[in-house]
Amino acid sequence: MKRSIALLIGMLLGAVFLVSTGPAATAAPYCGITWGSLPESQSIGSMDASLTNVRAGQHPCYDRLVLDVRGDVQGYFVEYGPVVRDGIGTPVPLRGAGDLRVIALVPDNLNGVKTYNPANETELVNVTGYSTFRQVSYAGSHEGQTTIGLGVRARLPFRAFILDGPGTGSRLVVDVAHFW
Secondary structure, three states, X not given: OHHHHHHHHHHHHHHHHHOOXXXXXXXXXXXHOOOEOOOEEEEOOOOOOEEEEEEEEEOOOEEEEEEEEEOOOOEEEEEEOOOEXXXXXXXXXXXXXXXXXXXXXXXXXXXXXXXXXXXXOOOOOOOOOOOOEEEEEEEEEEOOEEEEEEXXXXXXXXXXXXEEOOOOOEEEEEEEEOOO
């Protein structure tokens, strides 16, 4: 009798552990962000365009970098990895645990006349107090492309896209999430 009861209890306990608890719960994405950290690029074509300004802003869920362009942005390439000076190849040191290389397919000049000439190449924008950005640095312009180094707190999700306007201009936008 004791053996039958022990066997019955053992079978009941085993059945409890075999019952499926359903799929594992996954956390909802931070702020609904579903971006990743793999390279992003877009190539649109060619038109006369040039970089005119670099600025940054803060949002509740991400920090934003904006490159203002006279004309249409011809494309971009954004990825995590070492940032080097255009045409020279020397490293551009950046603060933060992640280096985001932002290449805009537009020069910093139009017909040989500079349209963007930063006063301080290592600190294009003051990002003190930003949640994610640590430094925005100019890495040069060469053969129709301009490179910006973006030092971020860590390798975090980002997205890149082009917006039209204002007027006949356009903007390359890079958003980097505060968290995964």
